[in-house]
Amino acid sequence: MVGGGPGAFIGPVHRMAAELDGEIELVAGAFSQSAERSRAAGEMYRIDPDRAYADYRTMLEAERKRDDAIDFVAIVTPNYLHLPVAEAAFRAGFPVMSDKPATATYAEVLSLEQIVNEARLPYGLTHTYAGYALVREAREICASGELGTIRKVAVEYLQGWLSRPIEMSGQKQAAWRANPALNGPGGCIGDIGVHAFHLMEYVTGLHATALQATLLSVVAERRVDDDCTALVELDNGAQAVLMTSQIASGEGNGLRLRAYGEAGSLEWRQEDPNRLRLRWLDGPEEIRHASGSYLSDGARAVTRLPGGHPEGYLEAFAVLYREWAGVLRAWKSGAANPIPETLPGLNAAVRGMRFIERAIESSRQKSWVRF
Ligand SMILES: NC(=O)c1ccc[n+]([C@@H]2O[C@H](COP(=O)([O-])OP(=O)(O)OC[C@H]3O[C@@H](n4cnc5c(N)ncnc54)[C@H](O)[C@@H]3O)[C@@H](O)[C@H]2O)c1
Numbered sequence: 334m335v336g337g338g339p340g341a342f343i344g345p346v347h348r349m350a351a352e353l354d355g356e357i358e359l360v361a362g363a364f365s366q367s368a369e370r371s372r373a374a375g376e377m378y379r380i381d382p383d384r385a386y387a388d389y390r391t392m393l394e395a396e397r398k399r400d401d402a403i404d405f406v407a408i409v410t411p412n413y414l415h416l417p418v419a420e421a422a423f424r425a426g427f428p429v430m431s432d433k434p435a436t437a438t439y440a441e442v443l444s445l446e447q448i449v450n451e452a453r454l455p456y457g458l459t460h461t462y463a464g465y466a467l468v469r470e471a472r473e474i475c476a477s478g479e480l481g482t483i484r485k486v487a488v489e490y491l492q493g494w495l496s497r498p499i500e501m502s503g504q505k506q507a508a509w510r511a512n513p514a515l516n517g518p519g520g521c522i523g524d525i526g527v528h529a530f531h532l533m534e535y536v537t538g539l540h541a542t543a544l545q546a547t548l549l550s551v552v553a554e555r556r557v558d559d560d561c562t563a564l565v566e567l568d569n570g571a572q573a574v575l576m577t578s579q580i581a582s583g584e585g586n587g588l589r590l591r592a593y594g595e596a597g598s599l600e601w602r603q604e605d606p607n608r609l610r611l612r613w614l615d616g617p618e619e620i621r622h623a624s625g626s627y628l629s630d631g632a633r634a635v636t637r638l639p640g641g642h643p644e645g646y647l648e649a650f651a652v653l654y655r656e657w658a659g660v661l662r663a664w665k666s667g668a669a670n671p672i673p674e675t676l677p678g679l680n681a682a683v684r685g686m687r688f689i690e691r692a693i694e695s696s697r698q699k700s701w702v703r704f
Contacts, residue, residue, distance in 0.1 A: 335389045335418045336410035338365030338374045342506055343432055344409040347459070348378060350650030351407065356658035361396060361403050363389040389418050393425040404661055405430055405455075411509040412437040412517050416445055423452035428664065430457040430657055434527050435682030437517030439690035442683050449679050455664050457657050458685075460531045460677040462588065464649035466623045467609040469675065470632035471536045471590070471599050474611070480594025483537050486565075486573035490529040491587035495521075495559050495579035498552050511556055519689040520557025522548055526577045526692065527685040528588065530565075531677065533575065534684065536601075537592050539567040541684075545701045546692035551580045563692055607643050631675065653677075 337344015344364065351357040361384035364374035368387035375385020386392035389406075396402045406422040408415055408431040416436045419429045435458055436442045449456045462468055475483060500511035509515040510524060517523050534540055543566040548558035559580045565573040581587070588603035597613040607623040621628060624640045635652040638644055656676045663671035672678045687704065695702040 334359060334362040334364065334407045334409060335392070335414070336364065336408065337362065338367075338370045339377065340505055341409070344374075346647065346650060347407050347409050347432070347654075350647055351654040353647065353651035354655045354658070357654055360384060360401075361392060362386065363392045390421060393421055393427070396427075397425050403427060405657075408432060411515045412523070413515050416441045419445060419456070420448050423448055423454055426454070428455040428457075428661060430459065430654075431682075432459050433531075433682075433685065434517065434519070434523050434689065435686055437515075439686045442686035446679060446683055455657075455660050455671060456679050456682070457653070457660065457672070458677040458679075458682050459650065459653055460528060460535070460681060460685075461646065461650050461653070462528060462532050462603060463535050463675065463677055464635065464652035465601075465603075465606050466628070466632045466636045466644070466652075467601055467606060467621065468532070468536060468649075469635055470609055470621060470628050471592070471601050472538070473629040473631050474599060475537050475592060475594075479596070480592065480598065481596035482569065482571075483539060483567075483592050483594050484571045485593040486533055486537055486539070486567070486571065487591045488529040488533050488573065488575050489587060489589045490525045490575075490577040491581035491584040492525060492579045493582040493584040495552065495555075496582045498555060500555070513556055516557060517689070518557070518693055520548075520550070520555070521559050521577055521579045522546070522561045522692050523557075523689045525579065525588075526561050526563070526575065527689055529575045529577050530688040531681055531685055532588070532590055533565070533573055535677070535681075536590060537567070539569055539571065539573075541565045541573075541688065541704045542568050543701055543703050544688075544691055544695055546695045547699075548693060548696040558696075561692060561696075563695075606645060606649070 348359050363386045364371045372385050405428040408418050415431055422429050500507040544563050546563035549560040550558055551560050560578040563575040591600045600610040609621040611619040624636045660671045691702050
């Protein structure tokens with residue numbers, strides 16, 4: 334693991350999720366930019382102290398030489414390090430599971446694409462919400478045509494934690510996110526807008542062709558956007574609305590997707606993730622529950638517990654890691670294309686960074702832009 338030092342948010346989540354199914358174990362890391370803090374994190378994770386490295390280059394060099402070397406690298410650092418760490422890992426021969434956004438800029442993701450294609454090593458991207466059973470169910474419902482042609486999509490992703498300028502007082506997660514040099518140019522759009530965009534395409538199977546976005550920095554003196562609204566034209570002619578904000582006071586992680594077809598619609602909310610609501614033009618409302626025996630094979634395959642035992646964020650993350658473990662096994666046994674289409678990878682990386690870049694450009698021009 335690179336990142337995930339003391340006080341980090343997502344590194345420890347990756348550790349728990351990766352280990353949930355007993356197929357992956359955290360054994361080494363460069364957890365912080367400080368050697369001392371990396372060592373402290375190694376103690377926290379209870380790994381061999383010799384494998385809590387001072388920096389990621391030292392880690393890759395040392396691990397390459399071990400008989401029991403790491404099998405892959407998880408990248409959980411601030412965004413500006415995603416490309417250099419991925420590149421160094423690939424050059425050392427290790428597959429990469431990266432957190433989003435794939436890179437800090439669009440130009441960087443094009444480099445990443447080239448590097449992955451040259452390295453011919455697996456690359457995964459942890460768009461967490463793709464791991465929820467009912468997101469898989471929603472995706473299969475859209476693909477089945479049950480809803481009819483999708484004509485409208487609405488995705489909201491509302492958080493309130495950046496309602497005040499907490500980056501000025503050094504709040505760890507806010508400080509680098511508000512610094513374009515460490516984060517990239519897209520603030521809210523890059524942090525959570527990219528999740529909303531991915532979820533929209535992942536569930537509906539539709540693709541953006543054009544968009545018009547307005548990005549605002551609502552909090553005075555904030556250096557990146559903290560609120561964004563985008564209209565997105567989809568490749569079947571439907572329109573989507575993406576409303577994302579980190580200054581929506583009182584909101585926690587208010588991600589909600591609605592997709593409306595000719596015959597019916599679906600709604601999924603991350604804060605109530607074990608229920609999928611379906612409403613029909615000519616029929617009664619339906620609620621599907623996670624772990625229902627009636628769910629699609631794809632949804633049941635990623636459910637661990639019987640009905641009434643709620644699964645959530647950690648389990649969804651673990652679904653991606655379980656699929657990733659399968660990818661590594663298939664890759665090691667010589668499979669040509671080991672990445673299942675349910676697991677976000679390079680295509681999601683490039684499209685997500687393209688979305689951020691296009692949204693910034695549209696907001697600057699105050700006009701529609703082609704995707
Ligand atoms: N998938 C999700 O739902 C999700 C959720 C939160 C964050 N993220 C992503 O995860 C990444 C990390 O976010 P976070 O909130 O955990 O940030 P964080 O600030 O809490 O943690 C970042 C960690 O990286 C370490 N780090 C910084 N420079 C380093 C270096 N040179 N070498 C090794 N470690 C270094 C820091 O010391 C820290 O421990 C971001 O890219 C973010 O977008 C994804």
